[in-house]
Amino acid sequence: MAKEKPDLVYGTLDMLILKAIQLEPRHGLGIADRIQQMSDEVLRVEQGSLYPALYRLEAQGWIKAEEGISESNRKARFYRLTAAGRKQLEAETEHWARMTAAINQVLAKV
Amino acid sequence: MAKEKPDLVYGTLDMLILKAIQLEPRHGLGIADRIQQMSDEVLRVEQGSLYPALYRLEAQGWIKAEEGISESNRKARFYRLTAAGRKQLEAETEHWARMTAAINQVLAKV
DNA sequence: GATCACGCCTAGATGGACTAGGCATCTATT
DNA sequence: AATAGATGCCTAGTCCATCTAGGCGTGATC
Numbered sequence A, B: 001m002a003k004e005k006p007d008l009v010y011g012t013l014d015m016l017i018l019k020a021i022q023l024e025p026r027h028g029l030g031i032a033d034r035i036q037q038m039s040d041e042v043l044r045v046e047q048g049s050l051y052p053a054l055y056r057l058e059a060q061g062w063i064k065a066e067e068g069i070s071e072s073n074r075k076a077r078f079y080r081l082t083a084a085g086r087k088q089l090e091a092e093t094e095h096w097a098r099m100t101a102a103i104n105q106v107l108a109k110v
Numbered sequence C: 001g002a003t004c005a006c007g008c009c010t011a012g013a014t015g016g017a018c019t020a021g022g023c024a025t026c027t028a029t030t
Numbered sequence D: 001a002a003t004a005g006a007t008g009c010c011t012a013g014t015c016c017a018t019c020t021a022g023g024c025g026t027g028a029t030c
Helices: A013-020 A028-038 A047-059 A083-108 B013-020 B028-038 B047-060 B083-108
Strands: A063-069 A075-081 B063-069 B075-081
Touching: A013 A028, A013 A047, A013 A083, A013 B083, A028 A047, A028 A075, A028 B083, A047 A063, A047 A075, A075 A083, A083 B013, A083 B028, A083 B083, B013 B028, B013 B047, B013 B083, B028 B047, B028 B075, B047 B063, B047 B075, B047 B083, B075 B083
Parallel strands: none
Antiparallel strands: A063 A075, B063 B075
C-alpha cells in the first residue's frame, strides 16, 4: 500500500548526468546505464526523464551533442561536458553536499 | 542568472516534519522554525509547502492534530507523531540514507 | 524477412514545492 | 480605543522535474 518511491532523488538527475560524462562522452542510453552501474543499480534513470534532461542541459550550454556510432554499431548522439558544464557540476555538487549535510544534521538530532 | 535552487530537497519535507515532532508535539509554524533551526538556517520551509504537507501526513495517519495554545498565547494546532508515523519516519530515513549513499557513490567516482 | 535489441523521442499525467495572496486573534503603542 | 504589528492558519494557482506509456527507425540474428 505504501506509495512507491521514485528511482531518483528529485533534482539530482542533472548532476548525475554531468557526472556520468565527466571523463568521456557518452550517448543517452549509455549515460543512463552508467549512472545505474556506478550506483550499484540503486539509481534508475527512465528514458522519459533522461531525454528531457539532456535537452535542458544542452540548452543551458552545459553539454554538447555530437553524432556518432555506438559500440553496437548504431547511430547515437554522444554528449560531452562543456567548460560551463564542468563549472555547473562543481556548483551542483557543492549545493548537494550543503543540503544533505543540513538534512543529515536534522536527522541526527536526539 | 543561475536559476535559484529551492530551499529544500524535493521529497524530504515529510521526513523533516516527522523528525521535528519526534520528541514533542509542535504546531505548524513551530515545526517550520524547528527544522530551520536544527539545520542552522540552511533549510527553509515555506508556509505554502508546510500546511499541505501537514494535511498529507495527517491523512496518512502519521501525525495527529490537537487544538492548543502556543507559547505566544494564541490558538494553534499541535501535531504529534503516531505509532505509524514513527514507523514511517524510520522507513523514510532508511530510504534517504540508501539514496544519498548511492548518489554520493556516483559523485565519488574518479 | 521476421524478430529482437538498440537508441532516440514525445504527449500527457502526476505531485510536491512555491508564490502570493487572505483571515482572525493577540500584543504593543499612542 | 484605535492603530499597527506579530502570530498562526489557510488556499488557489503555478511551476516543473519525473514518470508512464506509448511510438519510430535501424542494425543484428536466425
